[in-house]
Amino acid sequence: MDYPVVDTQISPEGNLEVLSKAEVRKLLDSSQGGLYQVFRNCALAVLNAGNALDDGKILLERYRSFDISIIERERGIKLDIKGAPASAFVDDKMIKGLHEHLFAVLRDVLFVNDEIIGNPNFDLNRSSGVTDAVFHILRNANALRPLVSPNMVVCWGGHSISREEYDYSKTAGYELGLRMMDICTGCGPGAMKGPMKGATIGHAKQRMPGGRYLGVSEPGIIAAESPNPIVNDLVVMPDIEKRLEAFVRIAHGIIVFPGGVGTTEEILYILGILLHPDNAAIPFPLVFTGPGTSADYFRQVDDFIGKTLGPEAQQRYQIIIDDPVRVAREMQKGIQKVREYRKARGDAYYFNWALRIDHAFQLPFQPTHENMRNLSLHKGQPAHLLAANLRRAFSGVVAGNVKDQGIRAIEQYGLFEIHGDTAIMEPMDALLNAFVVQHRMKLPGTRYEPCYRIVH
16 A cells, blocks of 8 residues: 655744754764664654554654655755655644654754763663763753643553543543643654643633643654654653653653553553652652543452562552543642642752652663563562562563564564463453453454463
8 A cells, every 4th residue: 555755844933043064974873883773663653643553663664764864055955855745744834843853853862972972971771870861861952841840641542442442532621721731742643642632621721821732752652652742842852761751750640540550550650659658759740530430440450460469569550440530630739738748848840859769760671572571470579679670571561563673573572471470460460451452452354463471
């Protein structure tokens, strides 16, 4: 099947109008050490926004002829784009939001390569060094806004959800918008788009100028979760671990809508952090919510958390079913406590420096078959470290489901094997099977082939 494409040239608007010779060389270098492949794949994902596709491998194969390069001019640069998805254009002119997202990708890919990787000022082997790197990437992207009272709600949830769940996330976003709260999500479709869409109406009714719809992605997932058109600030972090830390450092509170393995990975990440003894006294509102039809889903998630991480983890969140107004009010109350806590200690509102994030949550996990087999999934360890290892297991399943590299590894070597204590493997197996039955692993209408095998 042929997919219509467009060739074009575009100029930046307001930033990145000038690049050094070295930066241009890196962006055009398709060797292992060059940036071309990362930039190309992220750019293609941005231009594919709005298309129903959550398979990074298929996207890259569908637009094999896609190419993007830098043209240097005396008055600045242009991007020369060939074979771009035609859906990114209206009357042969690129949609303005996608235009902005392309240059956000360029900005972040260059900054991470030039200023973070290999920079002795950022010791990525230490927890503080990783946090500093996350801070600087966000600051360079103008994602940190000082002198603004806490109002940033991070919303997590699946890209493959029912229409009823999507509409509910939109209603919850509307209630948050009416209460003058900004929204940050993983920037994709489904539960990442719904809260932003709802908040735009709430902000409009309140005549709230400059409402923020912050999307945070990373190169491995962006092809499966192309930035939705409402995102007006896009940040591309270098890997999933720094993406997750960015969410948590930015957030004044988190709402979790129904989702699948990626959402469970996010839940395990935040619970593992909140379970660290150093974070016991830090207020951090965390709400799980969905429509009445999602009650069983959250019961299953809650049961899994109780059987693996224990009652202490269950006490760190509220489950609110079919009541978006209450969700917004509880989040508003929780954020007020965050404001009082940080003000009393002189902490920044725009970046949560006080939260202790163990290095186990920051080390990039490569979901190879060997690494998946060797995960430490047993009860004889602190709950926050078990959460870190469970997070890695779910991250591997995400990779095998939607990431180009993970899909190719499964095709070549077979299913990932996940080993561990029966007391952990049985509830994990039950949860994953429920996700398959509920069609939470892939977009509706797509047949799911498991990429993993649970070994009791």
